Amino acid sequence: ETGVTQTPRHLVMGMTNKKSLKCEQHLGHNAMYWYKQSAKKPLELMFVYSLEERVENNSVPSRFSPECPNSSHLFLHLHTLQPEDSALYLCASSRGGEGSSPLHFGNGTRLTVT
């Protein structure tokens, strides 16, 4: 079983809705990540938090807003999404945020924007 828990597992939302994805890690790691996985593109890194400080933001549209209140929790706030934002959103954690530590992924949230 993964030590990274994501909720909800599935989410359907309209373009005017506001929703949040939640991620919690029980591994004592210092870094947390949001990745987007869609059929047409490889795993895309969205945001990285290391020791609760955002260290990477890969030109993600402002309709995606991350929040990391502590090293164990990570949120992705969603508002006014587009249908092309439908994808699997994966949270991951690692011991360090420098790329040398393996990632532990959660089960993901399958998001559908209607």
Next chain:
Amino acid sequence: GQQVMQIPQYQHVQEGEDFTTYCNSSTTLSNIQWYKQRPGGHPVFLIQLVKSGEVKKQKRLTFQFGEAKKNSSLHITATQTTDVGTYFCSGPPNAGNMLTFGGGTRLMVKP
């Protein structure tokens, strides 16, 4: 920016046949990591290679890191239906620190 390419994108094999996927980076990598994602699942870490020319084995899986630390391969001997999934390589460039994933190779095994 850094690009990581994997070939092939898809591979169908008969159970018992061997399988190899190749990973090539546009920049030198400080390490290479391999992940497996089963259909409907999430990526799971398999192994990490750090040294130039390093070779590691996990049962029927053999992982290799190139001498120039820009390419890697994963070889599966005598595939089984449990090997079905998408295999991703990833690695941070020496000059950077964030993992970039390849597009993955989807392996399908016919029983």
